[in-house]
Amino acid sequence: MERQEILDGLLEVLRTVRTIDPARLEGVTEETDFLTDLNTPSTELINIAAKVEHKFGIEFEDDDIDHMGSKVKDIIDLILAVEERGKNA
Amino acid sequence: MTEETGEQLSGRINNGNLVGLNPARVMLHGPTKLLVDTYYWHSPNKGIVAGYAPTERDVEDHFGVFRGVDQIEAFALASIVSCGSFLECRKLKCLPDGLKEKFVPAFVSIGQVNFHYYLELGDRFISIANIKSYKWRQMVCDGRIYKAPKDLDLNAYFADFTEERLLNYDISKDFKLVAELFDITGRAILIELFKKNEE
Numbered sequence: 001m002e003r004q005e006i007l008d009g010l011l012e013v014l015r016t017v018r019t020i021d022p023a024r025l026e027g028v029t030e031e032t033d034f035l036t037d038l039n040t041p042s043t044e045l046i047n048i049a050a051k052v053e054h055k056f057g058i059e060f061e062d063d064d065i066d067h068m069g070s071k072v073k074d075i076i077d078l079i080l081a082v083e084e085r086g087k088n089a
Numbered sequence: 090m091t092e093e094t095g096e097q098l099s100g101r102i103n104n105g106n107l108v109g110l111n112p113a114r115v116m117l118h119g120p121t122k123l124l125v126d127t128y129y130w131h132s133p134n135k136g137i138v139a140g141y142a143p144t145e146r147d148v149e150d151h152f153g154v155f156r157g158v159d160q161i162e163a164f165a166l167a168s169i170v171s172c173g174s175f176l177e178c179r180k181l182k183c184l185p186d187g188l189k190e191k192f193v194p195a196f197v198s199i200g201q202v203n204f205h206y207y208l209e210l211g212d213r214f215i216s217i218a219n220i221k222s223y224k225w226r227q228m229v230c231d232g233r234i235y236k237a238p239k240d241l242d243l244n245a246y247f248a249d250f251t252e253e254r255l256l257n258y259d260i261s262k263d264f265k266l267v268a269e270l271f272d273i274t275g276r277a278i279l280i281e282l283f284k285k286n287e288e
Contacts, residue, residue: 043197043274046227065225066279 001083003030006056006076013051019044030073045070058082095184102178106131107171112139115174115185116166117194121146124163125171129215129247133175136219136230136255138247139167140237148210155208160234160268161199168218168230169275170194177226177277192277197227200272206236206265213237214267219255227276235264 011028014020017040024038034040040048049065052058056079064078093101098114101107107115107128116123124147130138141163143155173194174185181187208214218232237243241263254260 046225046276050224060225062225066282 001056001080003076003080006079007072009055010052010072010075013048013055014038016051017044017048028072030071030076032072033070034072035070042070048075052079056083058086098184102175102184103182106133107137107139107175112166112171115171117189118166118170122162123166124159125166125216127243128171129243130250130255131172131175132252132255133172133179134220134223135252136217136232137167137172138215138217138250138255139171140213140215140243141167142211142213143208145210153209155210155212157202157204157268160204160208160214161202161270161273163214164216164218164230164232164234164268164270165196165273165275167216168220168232169228169273172218172220172230173223173226173228173275173277176223176228188277191280192226193280193283195276195278195283197274197276198272199274200270202271203269204267205269206267208236208267213243215243215264217255217258217260218273221272225276226278227274229272229274231271231273233258233266233270234268235260236267238263 011025014025015022020038020040032038034045035042046065049060052075053060058079060082064082068074068078101110108131110128112125112128113123124141125139127140128137129140147155147159174188177188178185214234214236216232216234218230221229221231
């Protein structure tokens with residue numbers, strides 16, 4: 001999957017997150033930070049990760065979540081890494 | 090309550106449940122902060138019934154009444170901490186002491202809490218909790234706190250309790266509803282990340 005395709009899917013997920021102001025999703029880039037730019041509560045990141053799993057049909061490990069960064073690019077990198085891991089399994 | 094050996098505890102974690110175990114074996118919390126003293130019923134993936142009776146210290150300087158925030162803490166200890174620790178030990182094939190070296194139990198969020206009644210010194214209460222989700226060491230529970238009838242043998246009463254009864258709060262009307270709790274959420278955070286956030 002291409003990064004832009006993942007970003008588009010991620011935006012679809014973020015539009016369903018109650019704690020994110022939809023207006024802030026305009027102009028989101030890979031450098032956007034969930035915590036500082038989108039004002040997402042840190043506790044919401046796990047809920048977002050669960051929705052991302054469902055959206056992209058992947059499964060995160062505890063370790064993935066423990067070390068997940070807070071920028072959009074971190075999530076995209078993680079999705080790609082988990083996809084790759086699935087291919088090699 | 091007898092103290093189990095590590096081997097016995099390991100067997101309990103892999104094949105059993107928490108009933109009959111001293112809660113101090115499962116939780117990090119010291120004696121003055123441990124607000125659970127008995128596990129009456131436990132189904133590892135579904136939920137738990139645990140009890141406590143407030144002591145002099147618990148009601149000191151508070152009108153002889155057990156504080157609402159302590160009710161929430163007692164419920165959290167009974168549910169997300171006890172059940173989460175049990176499942177994580179099972180997953181990692183370790184004893185609770187092993188978790189203490191790796192994780193810090195943290196409150197993540199509290200949903201709605203409705204208080205209906207109060208608890209005084211010596212009132213025995215039960216927390217009935219059902220596990221809504223458990224993923225990435227984060228557990229979410231809903232449940233209720235009830236004041237137990239005096240002189241009822243709670244071990245015997247809950248000996249044949251079931252998951253269906255848990256979900257329906259199907260207990261005798263002699264139990265008095267004290268609180269309803271929703272989306273009580275906690276997570277075991279890696280100590281290294283916890284300390285990193287302090288820097």
